[in-house]
Amino acid sequence: MPPVxxxxxLTKTYASGLCALKNINLAIDKGEIFALLGPNGAGKTTLISIVCGIVTASEGQVLAGGHDIVSGYRAARSMIGLVPQELATDTFETVWATVTLSRGLFGRRRDPGYVEKVLRDLSLWDKRNDRIMTLSGGMKRRVMIAKALAHEPEILFLDEPTAGVDVELRRDMWTMVRGLRERGVTIILTTHYIEEAEEMADRIGVISKGELILVEDKATLMKKLGKKQLTLQLLEPMGAIPAGLSRWPLALRSEGHELEYSFDAGGDRGDIPALLRTMGELGIGYKDLNTRQSSLEDIFVSLVSERAGHAGGAEARS
Amino acid sequence: MSGLTFNRRGVWAIYCFEMARFKRTLLQSLVTPVISTALYFVVFGSAIGTRMSQVGGVPYAAFIVPGLIMLSLFTESLSNASFGIYFPKFVGTIYELLSAPISSSEIVLAYVGAAASKSILLGLVILGTAALFVPIHILHPLWMIAFLVLTAANFSLFGFITGIWAKNFDQLQFIPMLVITPLTFLGGAFYSIDMLPPAWRTVTLFNPVVYLISGFRWAFYGTSDVGVGISLGMTLGFFALCLALVAWIFRTGYRLKN
Structure with missing residues (x-):
């Protein structure tokens, strides 16, 4: 199946000369949840804005459902819904009026039943006749999601959907995203909350300084780059690592009270029993142990800082 | 959806949305101009008009009616249309318009259509108000309507351009306050330009508003400062100029897109 x-x-150079995107190549499959990670100013919003028609690309091509976003913009844009990062609402209008407008703008037949369903799903139904300016920030965010869903898009962009959002709304949003995916909607989200990407995404792309530096299945990424750590709390503090344990990459922590062993999640797992056995033979006792798998956040930070190490230079704006 | 060639639902949605705002502010939208028209009648019609008797065979109070309607038509078309497109830019909701499957000409049609509809309605209300003060007869009703619609469309289009150009509310006020009001007052809204000294009369002919008011007044009373054909030509010419400017704005993304 061709990608959706x-x-x-894709390249974007702003009039100021700033190169926000450098030769981006990416294919998103139908029905997947794709998380775009990157520090502030990496180019995430520029990428989304180009696909949605808000920013004009300098070079390159984007196809949505096979339709070119420039020459076939009507068909392409009809498929796409966007929840932008900034809260921008028609403050003086009612929730109902603004969501109805969105549906019409995208060329859809009036359908009060569908709009009602969207509003109910987002717990906005009771607020339908309220002016948007009377709503809380979280409610306004829901209104923006309702607007994006009003025309039944097949591709949904969520630009930092949970920035500054309370726990309840974040949970609702995750439920909604899963529900949409079950209906075959493709979701592309950008986020700073790496646990969000870890929890939700099928695939992850990391963008830094306008370059897409990595695209990988989340599971593969975790396996490939994930580190595991075994921490042993020792009965007796140790001054130095005994020569008998030099086979393992070990480090002493907490002034010798803890022994830390780092290893690749996929690789030499089998060494743990051997390490513990050897420690027993050497008479090193421990009272507790725990293991920890490095999160996507660790992976992300190491990736980006690795790049920054040899790239350097100024921050790109998003 | 792929066969969509004209997004009529999109145009209609914007039109209704804009008209709903008008309905919500109906009181200030209609009452203010009606009151100011009444004031003009008291000041110009009753106070000055009694000393002026007739202009070109028309009682002065009746003579100023077309000019008064035009004055409101200019300012209202301009402010409605400029605000209509400036506000989404200001609050950021323009993102939705830019990401919707709607062409630039459809956007213009919807916004300019709504702004023009409002000011045409307003023009008719002022005409009705004026009829309470002076007997009015319209010699060429169809031409009157044609000039009314064309002028409303013209200034709404001009207002749309101002709204896109404006970077702040001051700039939004700038054109109506500093350009339109003086041009209207100097454009023969309250007098016939024949009453001016010859030198000033020539200067006045560079004021496009003269042609609009003159044509509109001709539709009422059959008398005009300049030929009706020239009036119509100037109106259409101005319209074409605005259309060209709008086309350029959307082609280049001027102040809309990066």
Whole structure:
């Protein structure tokens, strides 16, 4: 099956000379949840804005459902819904009016029943006749999601959907995203909350300084780059690591009270029993132990800082 | 959806949305101009008009009616249309318009259509108000309507351009306050330009508003400062100029897109 969204050699240089995106290539499959990670100013919002028609690309091509976003913009944009990062609402209008407008703008027939369903799903039904300016920030965020869903998009962009959002709304949002995916909607989200990507995404792309530096299945990424750590709390503090344990990459922590062993999640797991056995033979006792798998956050930070190490330079704006 | 060539639902949605705002502010939208029209009648019609008797065979109070309607038509079309497109830019909701499957000409049609509809309605209300003060007869009703619609469309289009150009509310006020009001007052809204000294009369002919008011007044009373054909030509010419400017704005993304 061809990808639902295909981005080829996409480059964006702003009038100021700032190169926000450098030769981006990306294909998104139908029905997947794709998380785009990257520090502030990496180019995430620029990428989304180009696909949605808000920013004009300098070079390259984007196809949505096989339709070119420039020459076939009507068909392409009809498929796409966008929840932008900034809260921008028609403050003087009612929730109902603004969501109805969105549906019409995208060329859809009036359907009060569908709009009602969207509003109910987002717990906005009771607020339908309220002016948007009377709503709380979280409610306004829900209104923006309702607007994006009003025309039944097949591809949904969520630009930092949970930034500054309370726990309840974040949970609702995750439930909604899963529900949409079950209906075959493709979801592309950008986020700072790495646990969000870890929890939700099927695939992860990391963007830094306008370059897509990595695209990988989340599971593969975790396996490939994930580190595991075994920490042993020792009965007696140790001054130095005994020569008998030099086979393992060990480090002493907490002034010798803890022994830390780092290893690749996929690789030499079998060494733990051997390490513990050897420690027993050497008479090193421990009272507790725990293991920890490095999170996507660790992976992300190490990736980005690794790049920054040899790239350097100024921050790109998003 | 792929066969969509004209997004009529999108145009209609914007039109209804804009008209709903008008309905919500109906009181200030209609009452203010009606009151100011009444004031003009008291000041110009009763106070000055009694000393002026007739202009070109028309009682002065009746003579100023087309000019008064035009004055409101200019300012209302301009402010409605400029605000209509400036506000989404200001609050950021323009993102939705730019990401919707709607062409630039459809956006213009919807916004300019709504702004023009409002000011045409308003023009008719002022005409009705004026009829309470002076007997009015319209010699060429169809031409009157044609000039009314064309002028409303013209200034709404001009207002749309101002709304896109404006970077702040001051700039939004700038054009109506500093350009339109003086041009209208100097454009023969309250007098016939024949009453001016010859030198000033020539200067006045560079004011496009003269042609609009003159044509509109001709539709009422059959007398005009300049030929009706020239009036119509100037109106259409101005319209074409605005259309070209809008086309350029959307082609380049001027102040809309990066």
């Amino acid at each position: 969204l295909s981005i080829k050699n």
